[in-house]
Amino acid sequence: MRGKEDPNSVIGMHNQEQMDGEDRFWALKDIDFEVNQGDRIGIIGKNGAGKSTLLKILSRVTAPTKGSVKVKGRIASLLEVGTGFHPELTGRENVFLNGAILGMSKQEIHKKFDEIVDFAGIEKFIDTPVKRYSSGMYVRLAFAVAAHLEPEILVVDEVLAVGDAEFQKKAIGKMEDVSKGEGRTVLFVSHNMGAVSALCDRGLCISDGKIIFKGEVTEVINHYLSSLYKADAYVEFEDDLKKSIQIKSVKLMDLQQNITSSLDMLKPFRVLINYQVNEDVTGVVISVNIFSSYGESIIATADYDIDRTKLGKRKKGVYTTFVDIPGELLNSGTYSLVVGISIPGKVIYDRKEVMSFELYDSGSFIVDGGGEVRRNSLLLIGLPWY
16 A cells, blocks of 8 residues: 555565566475374474575464465464564563463463473573573473473474573473473474474474475485485596695495495495695695585595595695495495595685485395394494493
8 A cells, every 4th residue: 555565465566567477586395284283393494495485374473375274273483593582672561471372361470480481491591681691591491381381282493402401401302392292383494403303203494495295204304415415436636736636436336346325234334535746735635524414524534544644745646545434334324425624724626515316225144033124323333242
């Protein structure tokens, strides 16, 4: 009516006459899914994929341009640091304000108040205006309020990353209690795959505003991580003569020299790096890191670990180096391979993500009554027992 652009219109819709349909940007498009009571849904994807927008629509912070969201039950949202807090009010006053927004009575909030303050761990500052809180204190109190005021649906974005490690562990434990013990629904967005795996039973993978995969949380995580890295056992790099050293190629192979990204976890495999020195250098370090599907660094090794002479001078030329990873070391699963090159005071390739690969179980050496049993661990090392 005032001639202003509709805040919920498609981005670029106001000048659609000059734009093709493909140029219009949809933060989310063709999203369709159901969540049942007690479900624990992990929502993962790259930055900008639309995860936070989806949570804002589900929380009714933002209205969808098209379509509808049907919700049964009260929703408590923790989307940004200090969501719903008034900076001039004290922590105590904000607890009651948040509770009122969620539809709780004053008596209900009183019953939970001591538990909220104890969980947040900010007893000394509960009567201090929250504008004086650190971001970590904000998150502690905001999460404690959202988790304890008994909403049927708890929606949590990546805000827990602001808290310290102890609080993150405590918060994830509380969300498990809320979902498993009390049967409430949790929607959880995080880049911490370990937290998503521990907390959620189902998952959604979002890319460019669309759901590209949904199902069991482990399958969703593996799909997402395999999309980040090339599932290719041979990767070549473009020439870059501006670098003093450049990686030419990286190969992943079994010890029969077969180039493959699908390897037997019981057998050794080799990472072979071909690199070129463009100018004489001293003190070169070539490293290989292997990360789990949850982003944890499992193996970090460098070419000078055993032979310190590798730190000597290297003249112009093409070189090949490799490292063998023993069998019966890593458990079955999806892993990513990262390489790096540095010289003193200068990083040439800093944790260059190269590829992903799969270790499969061809028959684990762990036998129980004649049946194979998979260990629930990242490492698969047989240790002597006496």
